[in-house]
Amino acid sequence: STAVDSYRPTSTQPYRGTPNLSPGRRANATFVFLCRNSDINGVVASIQSMEDRFNKKYHYPWVFLNDEPFTEEFKQRVSVLTDAPLSFGLIPAEHWVQPDWIDEDRARRGRMQMMSQRIIYGGSVPYRNMCRFNSGFFFKHELLQPHRYYWRVEPSVNFFCNMEYDPFVYMEDHDKVYSFTISLEEHEPTVATLWDSVKEFMTEYPHFIEPQNSMQFLSNDGGNRYNMCHYWSNFEIADMDFWRGEAYSKFFEFLEAKGGFYYERWGDAPVHSIAASLFARPDQIHFFRDIGYRHENFQHCPSGAQWSQGRCACDPNDSFDYSDHSCLRRFEGMFQ
């Protein structure tokens, strides 16, 4: 099939066996890496970091997804980095391109307006495709069907610390559906009418709202206005069965019909965060305090014993956790 391409290293790489594999239970989990062929150098750097700090002992598979076919060179560059299973998938056009029913004139006006406000990626259609794909489609890709948990990885990110346990198994054992390392505030114009749509959804489908929800994380006034807080989705370890479930399916369908992924620039981060906050309990959302992580321009660096035991290659005084536009305090406030 053209959509699936499993790849094994060529004879230049002998089979090395798996002598250092960590024993014990494993989760049904995979890495997910959406990227372009041109991202290759940043992709290699991110994989190296993850393999070195975690996956060399676990060999969880890597799934690469692209809206264009991956090149042989891309697959070669990736395949020398790990013994873990690799697969390379093509995204079906209907999961990626702007749907025909979107009013392109209205979408263009939205892009122009956002460009004039100098909003990052304000004029980009591919960026919008990416946000919509990450919101509603990646977990439907055939390569992800066999899996429940995923860890999203992006080009040029760093994992700073050794991980001495399996975060996927942690998620499963503690009934977690979503997790993060950094949380912050969204650019308001990109989600100008998102909250109106969310409120409409809550009125129409009250039975989907978890009674013990995290509205406190999203709103400072009990749900009237959105405070822009979200979990930064370039890092995500989460349960795809949550996205595949009835509540989120209806939610995405509802948002999709509003056209806001194109008329505005709704991000997958606020969409995922709002869903996790409304359809799950706060204790089902996990802050991985011990996972050191950087994606430009922010990082989370553990401190104290977690920092030294993890041999973290980051400055523990340089961590976004309690800086001005972080939402971590608000998250932690829910448990106090």
Ligand code: GDP
């Ligand atoms: P940022 O983190 O918000 O600055 O956005 P990125 O440029 O890092 O994009 C987010 C993720 O989507 C990264 O993993 C990119 O490699 C990927 N991505 C963004 N645009 C495209 C695209 O047009 N095609 C493909 N295949 N991947 C994309």
Ligand code: MN
């Ligand atoms: Mn990125």
